[in-house]
Amino acid sequence: MNNNKIAVGLDIGTTKIVAIVGQRNEHGKLEILGMGRAKSLGVHRGVVNNITQTIDSIKKAVAEAEKAANYKIKDVTVGIAGQHIRSLQHSDYISRPNFEDVIDDTDLERLKEQVHKLVMLPGEEIIHVLPQEYKVDSQTEIIEPRGFHGSRLEANFHVVVGQISLIRNIARCVKEAGLNLIGITLEPLASSDAVLSQEEKEAGVALIDIGGGTTDIAIFKDNIIRHTAVIPFGGNVITDDIKTGCSIIERQAEILKVKYGSAWPSENKEIEVISIPGLHGRDPKEITVKKLSQIIHARIEEIISLAYLELRNYGCEEQKKKLIAGIVMTGGGAKLKHLRQLTEYTTGMDVRIGYCNEHLASGQPGELASPEYATAIGLLMTGLDNLQIEPEKKEKIIPTNEETPQQSVIQESNKKVTKIKKEEKVASKPNKEKKKSIFSTFQEKFIKYINDTE
Numbered sequence: 001m002n003n004n005k006i007a008v009g010l011d012i013g014t015t016k017i018v019a020i021v022g023q024r025n026e027h028g029k030l031e032i033l034g035m036g037r038a039k040s041l042g043v044h045r046g047v048v049n050n051i052t053q054t055i056d057s058i059k060k061a062v063a064e065a066e067k068a069a070n071y072k073i074k075d076v077t078v079g080i081a082g083q084h085i086r087s088l089q090h091s092d093y094i095s096r097p098n099f100e101d102v103i104d105d106t107d108l109e110r111l112k113e114q115v116h117k118l119v120m121l122p123g124e125e126i127i128h129v130l131p132q133e134y135k136v137d138s139q140t141e142i143i144e145p146r147g148f149h150g151s152r153l154e155a156n157f158h159v160v161v162g163q164i165s166l167i168r169n170i171a172r173c174v175k176e177a178g179l180n181l182i183g184i185t186l187e188p189l190a191s192s193d194a195v196l197s198q199e200e201k202e203a204g205v206a207l208i209d210i211g212g213g214t215t216d217i218a219i220f221k222d223n224i225i226r227h228t229a230v231i232p233f234g235g236n237v238i239t240d241d242i243k244t245g246c247s248i249i250e251r252q253a254e255i256l257k258v259k260y261g262s263a264w265p266s267e268n269k270e271i272e273v274i275s276i277p278g279l280h281g282r283d284p285k286e287i288t289v290k291k292l293s294q295i296i297h298a299r300i301e302e303i304i305s306l307a308y309l310e311l312r313n314y315g316c317e318e319q320k321k322k323l324i325a326g327i328v329m330t331g332g333g334a335k336l337k338h339l340r341q342l343t344e345y346t347t348g349m350d351v352r353i354g355y356c357n358e359h360l361a362s363g364q365p366g367e368l369a370s371p372e373y374a375t376a377i378g379l380l381m382t383g384l385d386n387l388q389i390e391p392e393k394k395e396k397i398i399p400t401n402e403e404t405p406q407q408s409v410i411q412e413s414n415k416k417v418t419k420i421k422k423e424e425k426v427a428s429k430p431n432k433e434k435k436k437s438i439f440s441t442f443q444e445k446f447i448k449y450i451n452d453t454e
Helices: 051-069 105-116 164-176 187-195 198-203 235-246 250-260 289-314 339-347 371-397 405-413 415-436 440-452
Strands: 007-012 016-024 030-039 075-080 086-095 124-136 139-142 152-163 180-186 205-210 215-221 224-231 273-276 285-288 327-330 351-353
Touching (some): 007 371, 016 051, 030 051, 075 371, 086 224, 105 124, 105 152, 124 224, 152 164, 152 224, 180 187, 180 371, 187 205, 187 224, 187 327, 187 371, 198 215, 205 289, 215 289, 224 289, 235 250, 235 289, 250 273, 250 289, 273 289, 327 339, 327 371, 339 351
Parallel strands (some): 075 180, 327 351
Antiparallel strands (some): 007 016, 016 030, 124 139, 205 215
């Protein structure tokens, strides 16, 4: 077993915390070595509100994963989400002094750095700037502007913004749990890696991830993420509605939702009755399946309507922005019966439930393909992808064998040439890394900040 190729995805959710240890086999498929799961006690709607409880939950999930995998977990890749994440569209431009020079990476970076200087609300920070389409002078709808001549370079950007203090709280919990944070990414993007195909991202698709505390939305078109949003409602709100509507405790409400719940009330369920044990010798309660479905239907329809509003805000009804691949639903809430049918009825779009089967090696436990583990699987994939980049970095940094005196003279005489080559590599490297992970710039700055504040 090659430890260098083992990664760990840590999903810190509102309902549960999941740690998954895995590696890729010779066919590029995921082999899950171990998984740990613990109830999330200190997170509310994707935001840490009790650091001590969150640390304890992380430790429990990690300890269970270590035992199952027989592997000591040190490095983890973590997702960020929550209602504090928001996005906005912004257009900006730069003027180029010499229009005869072709546009290169320097121009693109200068344009993106200009967007990073936007003034945000207090406490907010730009997480990443995602270019959509470029315009060079009067020529529009340019996807790849490198190599063009022009005096004015303009672009539309999708800007992702978050409360940096809340993200730091998650990082602190990870470090206090004795773990090393080596990767961080938006959870909707991690989920999209696990359940969406390249063809769907090319054709246009909306990912709706219904978690415990929030519903995350990510829209892709032409293999570019076009829109992100977070709705502050998830599966826990449905559970609370059942608890209030049926006058039962939370644990019983969760069992009812999972075992008997449906997003679509059925007329012939009026006579089907569920008996719930009473508390401390009290008489049992009787609830009809139809009443249960009506309570669930009211809330899940609201969540779907809010998600569809985000799709319309993006412009999915326009011919140019039409989402040909429709909607893919994932997350724990996607397991609700008849959710696909209700979503199709509400939106008029094609809908499927997102499973992770495509990326898992044969012989893996069936539960791992469940939509509720999509984020954790996606974070594991991100961690493994980052491990493939690291050896390339080390290969360029580690010197070769010790030099002989003659070699030292040659090296000394060629110092300037070597320095120029290294600068060229450094200049070209960021662009390659950004193609692998659109959050790599923020990730490196943020992790450096965490390490510096130890």
